[in-house]
Amino acid sequence: IDTFSVSTKNKYLIAAKIFLDGLHRLNLIPQKITDHVRGFTQSRLHRKEGLQDADIGKLQRYCSDLPPTPQNLRLRALVALFLFQGLRQIEVVRLDVGDIDLRNKTALIRGKGRDDKEPIHLHPSTVRMLREYLNCYRFRSGALFRSDSNHCRGERLTTKSVREIIKRVFAELEIDGSTHGFRHFFITKLIKSYKGELLMVSKYSRHRSIQMLEVYNDEIIREQDLPRFYEVFKEIRI
Template structure:
């Protein structure tokens, strides 16, 4: 086996050749485009490892131990690198390039299911909404208000925001069609009245009549669809101006937590609004809500 693998590695040295083979393998996978991009960006670490260490039956396990010994990256990041290497090696085995699946019986990194990052709290949202109403009316600020409405009142993900087209919005019906994460088709959602108001004003004021809902007003990408990076920069810049230390995804945490509190832990109902595929994911939010609700009792236990 070692000779066959070493022969394969040798055929693709220097590393650039091996890297090209990895990119072609990922290009042929039936996966979401975001996953494909992530795989391509992360595979380099494993390829560097096997260039520096003789490839053998235990290479995948040795790579895991190499990741485990690093203190400069989180367990979550280690798990992503390991997953990419696992997918790559399994595909090599399927294609007959290596004679065995060397990823078998090697476990993934164990991660806590508890959230390590928390969403915006109510006081931060109140501050944000008060400040955004005071902004002078121009293209950027009207667009910002519409984006914030989708984050706060609809709990949309960044990628769902940028995928929206004008044709997806039905103000009269108070609905929108959202292309969700990991979905092949768009699904209808109900829009909050505040969202309808913000979107209607944005489309009229900024004269966005068809195509991408959120477009750029920069010289480099005039009227082009905003990217997830652009959305993130627009929102986090506004948060920083208010001294709020959080991320764009923090709005989805806020949205989900708010609904769990409102619907008294009815996770099936909450899932209809948040569009989580698994109620188990929502249970993590539910546990956080319960923990916060029980804190006063915990404090009181040691005050007596």
């Protein structure tokens, strides 16, 4: 269980509590045992750090030097959606060809925990990567990203498959990070550029509230203040 995140542990705990409460209501267990069971707590600070500028530099050089094979064009399209759009993994694999409008530079995204789709504006680099990818694969409908493996060729890529694709590239480039690190980098970059205008940043990150963005902003402020913190104790030696 130590390998699970706090949010995952809480989801399992909630499911178990609902199940046990149901057993009690049906008189299948003698007493209600969930009243004093507390959920797992976590600091508001992010446990996973995002990608750094140096990591993005490595990735940029790597992608620029790739020959235009179908697999490489797919990789570049995936990276563009993570890097320039800040999409979540589930949002990327849910994309259909019909969701992409290259002429108007928009896409329809079905976000985390949502049933409907919302439009987003695509960065010019994303449009270019998607155009090259679609010109190669010639998909007209259905899933935007599909498997090339022998046992499930043509099926929609899963989040696990996407993570494995990115993981292999990171291993080759010696980047210590995860696929989610792209989103962390995207949001952090926006907050720094928009000088803490969290409401505007939320329109691009598509957070339902700015509470999570405040966590990012706090991290940025703390990092920027570190030199002053170090200065306070500079004359002390032990």
